[in-house]
Amino acid sequence: DVKVTQSSRYLVKRTGEKVFLECVQDMDHENMFWYRQDPGLGLRLIYFSYDVKMKEKGDIPEGYSVSREKKERFSLILESASTNQTSMYLCASSSYNGQGNIQYFGAGTRLSVL
Amino acid sequence: DAKTTQPTSMDCAEGRAANLPCNHSTISGNEYVYWYRQIHSQGPQYIIHGLKNNETNEMASLIITEDRKSSTLILPHATLRDTAVYYCIVRVEGNQGGKLIFGQGTELSVKP
Numbered sequence: 640d641v642k643v644t645q646s647s648r649y650l651v652k653r654t655g656e657k658v659f660l661e662c663v664q665d666m667d668h669e670n671m672f673w674y675r676q677d678p679g680l681g682l683r684l685i686y687f688s689y690d691v692k693m694k695e696k697g698d699i700p701e702g703y704s705v706s707r708e709k710k711e712r713f714s715l716i717l718e719s720a721s722t723n724q725t726s727m728y729l730c731a732s733s734s735y736n737g738q739g740n741i742q743y744f745g746a747g748t749r750l751s752v753l
Numbered sequence: 754d755a756k757t758t759q760p761t762s763m764d765c766a767e768g769r770a771a772n773l774p775c776n777h778s779t780i781s782g783n784e785y786v787y788w789y790r791q792i793h794s795q796g797p798q799y800i801i802h803g804l805k806n807n808e809t810n811e812m813a814s815l816i817i818t819e820d821r822k823s824s825t826l827i828l829p830h831a832t833l834r835d836t837a838v839y840y841c842i843v844r845v846e847g848n849q850g851g852k853l854i855f856g857q858g859t860e861l862s863v864k865p
Contacts, residue, residue, distance in 0.1 A: 672852070674852075681854075681855050681856070682797075682853065682854075682855050697852060698852065729797070730796075731796070738846075740785070740787055740802070740844050741799050742797075742799065743799065744796030744798065745796050746795055747794070747795065749794075
């Protein structure tokens with residue numbers, strides 16, 4: 640079974656802190672994604688990556704950055720956390736073999752910024 | 754991506770089949786139908802996908818009409834653990850994927 644592991648299920652941070660959300664997948668997938676999910680807004684794509692050291696902006700990249708130094712790991716960084724970044728963050732991965740739309744999601748990290 | 758329409762909510766008795774419909778009348782010839790579900794407080798989970806033939810796996814069956822304008826996801830023997838929001842997504846198959854657009858979905862409640 641594909642496993643996508645997010646480092647924390649719940650996280651509480653203060654405004655202005657630098658926050659790291661880590662995601663690791665064990666299926667050698669090329670594609671990795673970071674979404675956030677908010678009530679009434681559905682899932683919105685923040686960043687994605689098709690390969691190591693590659694990254695592409697999604698729909699809402701402002702206030703976020705990402706890092707992909709190894710194929711299995713995709714990190715989301717909040718440079719200076721703000722209260723409007725309180726949300727559920729979801730990491731996903733998929734394979735590059737024509738099945739890019741079959742995305743496997745982690746359990747999510749519920750981040751609260753106070 | 755083609756737009757999809759799903760009922761907001763449905764109920765199903767435990768042990769019975771749950772039939773979840775999806776309308777995608779503007780689907781293009783090369784677009785697939787994908788189904789995901791999201792159990793409360795968890796990440797979305799891929800269920801099944803298909804192009805035009807009916808598909809079955811260990812989780813569900815997917816029935817696509819001949820004109821491909823609608824489809825039905827069937828959970829043959831629903832259990833309480835199948836209570837979730839079910840999303841129907843239409844996309845061209847591809848290597849890189851890209852963002853999945855989850856609409857409002859259907860909230861399925863399986864009741865004892």
